[in-house]
Amino acid sequence: xxxxxxxxxxxxxxxxxxxxxxxxxxxxxxxxxxxxxxxxxxxxxxxxxxxxxxxxxxxxxxxxxxxxxxxxxxxxxxxxxxxxxxxxxxxxxxxxxxxxxxxxxxxxxxxxxxxxxxxxxxxxxxxxxxxxxxxxxxxxxxxxxxxxxxxxxxxxxxxxxxxxxxxxxxxxxxxxxxxxxxxxxxxxxxxxxxxxxxxxxxxxxxxxxxxxxxxxxxxxxxxxxxxxxxxxxxxxxxxxxxxxxxxxxxxxxxxxxxxxxxxxxxxxxxxxxxxxxxxxxxxxxxxxxxxxxxxxxxxxxxxxxxxxxxxxxxxxxxxxxxxxxxxxxxxxxxxxxxxxxxxxxxxxxxxxxxxxxxxxxxxxxxxxxxxxxxxxxxxxxxxxxxxxxxxxxxxxxxxxxxxxxxxxxxxxxxxxxxxxxxxxxxxxxxxxxxxxxxxxxxxxxxxxxxxxxxxxxxxxxxxxxxxxxxxxxxxxxxxxxxxxxxxxxxxxxxxxxxxxxxxxxxxxxxxxxxxxxxxxxxxxxxxxxxxxxxxxxxxxxxxxxx
RNA sequence: GGCCCGUUAGUCAAGUGGCCAAGACGUCGCCCUCUCACGGCGAAGGCAGGGGUUCGACUCCCCUACGGGUCACCA
Numbered sequence: 001x002x003x004x005x006x007x008x009x010x011x012x013x014x015x016x017x018x019x020x021x022x023x024x025x026x027x028x029x030x031x032x033x034x035x036x037x038x039x040x041x042x043x044x045x046x047x048x049x050x051x052x053x054x055x056x057x058x059x060x061x062x063x064x065x066x067x068x069x070x071x072x073x074x075x076x077x078x079x080x081x082x083x084x085x086x087x088x089x090x091x092x093x094x095x096x097x098x099x100x101x102x103x104x105x106x107x108x109x110x111x112x113x114x115x116x117x118x119x120x121x122x123x124x125x126x127x128x129x130x131x132x133x134x135x136x137x138x139x140x141x142x143x144x145x146x147x148x149x150x151x152x153x154x155x156x157x158x159x160x161x162x163x164x165x166x167x168x169x170x171x172x173x174x175x176x177x178x179x180x181x182x183x184x185x186x187x188x189x190x191x192x193x194x195x196x197x198x199x200x201x202x203x204x205x206x207x208x209x210x211x212x213x214x215x216x217x218x219x220x221x222x223x224x225x226x227x228x229x230x231x232x233x234x235x236x237x238x239x240x241x242x243x244x245x246x247x248x249x250x251x252x253x254x255x256x257x258x259x260x261x262x263x264x265x266x267x268x269x270x271x272x273x274x275x276x277x278x279x280x281x282x283x284x285x286x287x288x289x290x291x292x293x294x295x296x297x298x299x300x301x302x303x304x305x306x307x308x309x310x311x312x313x314x315x316x317x318x319x320x321x322x323x324x325x326x327x328x329x330x331x332x333x334x335x336x337x338x339x340x341x342x343x344x345x346x347x348x349x350x351x352x353x354x355x356x357x358x359x360x361x362x363x364x365x366x367x368x369x370x371x372x373x374x375x376x377x378x379x380x381x382x383x384x385x386x387x388x389x390x391x392x393x394x395x396x397x398x399x400x401x402x403x404x405x406x407x408x409x410x411x412x413x414x415x416x417x418x419x420x421x422x423x424x425x426x427x428x429x430x431x432x433x434x435x436x437x438x439x440x441x442x443x444x445x446x447x448x449x450x451x452x453x454x455x456x457x458x459x460x461x462x463x464x465x466x467x468x469x470x471x472x473x474x475x476x477x478x479x480x481x482x483x484x485x486x487x488x489x490x491x492x493x494x495x496x497x498x499x500x501x502x503x504x505x506x507x508x509x510x511x512x513x514x515x516x517x518x519x520x521x522x523x524x525x526x527x528x529x530x531x532x533x534x535x536x537x538x539x540x541x542x543x544x545x546x
Numbered sequence: 547g548g549c550c551c552g553u554u555a556g557u558c559a560a561g562u563g564g565c566c567a568a569g570a571c572g573u574c575g576c577c578c579u580c581u582c583a584c585g586g587c588g589a590a591g592g593c594a595g596g597g598g599u600u601c602g603a604c605u606c607c608c609c610u611a612c613g614g615g616u617c618a619c620c621a
Contacts, residue, residue: 042621077620145619161548162617190619199549216549226619233621256550257616280552281614290613322570326559329570351559354614358557361571371584416584478580491579509580521582 001176007133009183010140010191011229016127025113025243034067036247038103039093040237042074043085047092048301049320049357050252050282050293056320057279058250059098060345067247071103072240073117076230092303097313113244118236125231128239128269129191129224137268138224140189141171142182161199163220164192172221191225193235197264205259208248208277208347218260234261242271253278254292277347283354290354301357310385310424314340315366322365325349336372367419375408378421382408385424393428396435406531407431410523418523433517434531441518441544445511453502457485457511458541467534471526482508515544 028036037058041051062069071090075081082088087106093099102111109116132138141164143151148164155162171179172194182189197217205215224235231239241249256278266273283290284298293301306316321328321340326349335342370378379401386394397404408431411418421427432438445454460481469477479489486502488494494504513525516537522528529537 040621044621074621080621141619148618156547159547188619210551214550220617223619228619230619232619236621252615253551254615255621259550278551283614292615323558329559333570353552355559356557358571361558364571367583411583414584418583420583475580482580504580506580513581519582523582525580 001136003134003136006139006176006179007130009180010133010189011126011130014123014126014130016123018128018131021124021127021243025245028068028113028245030068031066033065034247035061035065036068036070036245037062037250038070038072038241038244038246039100040072040074040240041089042077042080043082043089044080044295045082045085045088046295047089047303048282048293048295048298049303049306050301052093052096052098052303052316053282053320053324054250054252054279055093055098056317057277057324057347057350058248060321060324061248061250061277061347062101063341064345068101070111070113070244071100071105071116072244073104073119074233074236075117075119076226076233076236092307095307095313096303097317118231118240121236121240122229124243125225125235125239126229129231129235132193132224132268133191135268137194138191139172139174139194139221140179141169141192141221141223142179142187142189143171164222165195165220169221188227190223190227192221193224193261193265193268195219195221195261195264197260205263205276207256208275209280209350210253210256210278210352213256215260215263218264220261222261224265234258234265238262238265238269238271241274242266242269246274248277249274250277250279252281254281277350280351281354283356285356290356292354293357308389310389310426311362311366311422312369312381312424315362315369315422318369319362319365321345322361323351323355326351363422366422370421371412371417371419375405375412378408378412378427379405382424382427386428389425390428396437403434403531404431407434410527410531433519433522434528436536439518441514443514443518443520445514449503449507449511453485453487454511457481457487457508458515458544460484461512462538462541465529465534465537467529467537474526474529478508478512479505512541515541 030036039055039058041047047055059069061067073086086104090100090104090106102113102116103109104114104116115121129138143164151164151168152162155168169192171192195218197219199216199219201217203215203217204212206212222234223232225231237249240246259276259278263273282293282301284293284301295302299305317340318328318332321343322332325343325345328343328349331343332340373381379397383394383397386397408427421430428438432440461478464477464481466473466477481487482489482505485508487508488501488504491504491506494501494506498504509525510520513522514520516525516532517528532540
């Protein structure tokens with residue numbers, strides 16, 4: 001078999017040689033230890049929490065080592081291409097603070113190692129493919145879909161491993177004249193890798209996350225170039241990551257099964273292998289069982305969802321980081337105010353097993369993150385969210401920034417800040433009673449209180465409210481009102497003998513709280529009244545009596 | 547089915563032969579307290595099972611079970 005002739009026959013239009021390509025991709029000039037990582041999505045435009053998990057791993061690995069993080073688009077399958085898919089991916093990630101140094105951008109490329117869309121790299125792949133043919137490491141296969149299907153059926157019937165290998169690899173050693181014949185007939189062909197592996201050979205391979213794993217050699221002659229001359233993922237992965245200088249390949253652990261093939265490919269092409277980081281998968285509880293999150297079935301895990309819900313970007317990042325590195329949480333506890341960029345990220349602290357997404361945990365982290373913000377920050381973030389999701393509320397916030405910031409300042413700062421906002425979408429409800437446009441009477445006074453007592457208390461309050469009083473004076477006044485109306489001013493005393501009173505100062509406060517805010521619970525009533533102002537406070541108390 | 551990965555409480559997890567098996571979230575209770583939130587204290591809850599190796603196994607080895615992944619001209 002004259003493999004040089006075969007190569008010319010198959011890809012006559014490819015004049016470039018691997019050396020020519022190599023010359024276009026010089027070694028990256030980076031400091032010692034710098035990691036080059038990439039995100040390589042297909043342009044479906046959909047990203048879920050598991051994708052972010054991987055993306056953040058890539059991003060942190062590169063950016064904590066002085067390396068490069070780039071975006072490559074794996075658009076070799078037309079079925080996976082969605083209009084604007086690339087733009088959506090870039091924008092979604094940008095919102096979550098994941099930014100690329102290099103690679104595909106919305107309307108082109110940025111960087112010296114492109115093109116970054118695989119659809120623009122056909123010549124490159126074919127150049128390497130042609131070289132493999134010359135070296136006898138790849139061959140054409142003219143099987144039709146039906147023929148392959150028949151082979152598979154036969155293998156299944158005989159309980160054999162399915163695939164194109166051994167005696168089933170019917171074109172593997174086909175003579176030149178048969179190939180020539182098919183070519184003359186214009187029959188389309190795929191290019192297959194000639195595997196020299198055997199399933200009887202096992203070896204260890206070190207993964208950066210999983211550690212040593214057992215690998216069985218691949219003996220299947222996988223397709224490397226499809227009949228349209230476009231590579232499969234496997235081939236594109238080897239060629240691209242080699243040329244683009246990727247040092248660390250971060251990908252989902254479902255790729256573990258094709259790792260043996262990838263190892264063969266790198267060897268056959270004479271490429272140095274990158275390090276591999278196979279990450280655990282994001283799982284979902286489905287009928288009591290855990291299963292991999294899927295794009296199609298689980299839209300609620302889509303990143304767009306969290307954004308629309310109003311989770312702060314930093315909270316999502318903090319949450320993911322606690323999942324990513326088991327020591328992050330501890331670090332954050334010790335360094336509540338440091339930017340998370342200061343955390344020393346490492347694959348050594350990554351989990352090997354799949355994880356369930358924990359909304360409770362995210363909410364908790366989010367509350368903590370927001371509690372550390374200033375009122376102005378909370379205002380700005382809430383406004384930005386509202387502009388996208390709740391225009392009327394945005395208008396309301398904008399109508400009086402100072403007022404809104406005062407509201408958001410309640411219980412903020414200090415050692416024990418309030419932590420009752422987890423989502424920007426919750427702010428509206430949180431501040432609603434400060435705005436007449438949003439004010440609603442939600443809770444009412446429990447039945448067991450005598451209405452006349454309630455009214456008497458409110459009347460006393462109306463007559464004695466002094467908006468210029470300090471907080472302690474204000475509270476004293478509430479206690480006086482309590483006492484004058486038969487309610488116990490001291491909680492300890494009340495608890496010792498509750499039957500001796502109509503109620504306690506706590507109940508008096510409750511009447512006022514319900515009258516003024518429309519609800520049973522609120523932040524500090526004194527501060528609430530200060531912000532509302534005398535007119536509104538008295539007005540609401542008056543309204544309540546009506 | 548073959549191959550591969552995994553299995554510490556409801557969830558996320560520390561643990562690397564010597565513990566009474568950390569911590570966080572969630573749950574429950576108590577305290578603080580004008581309510582809520584915060585904060586403090588406390589409780590319940592776990593090494594999948596069985597064999598080895600060892601003076602001693604969550605930690606090492608084997609088997610079983612269970613879960614997950616993958617077996618395309620998709621990535």
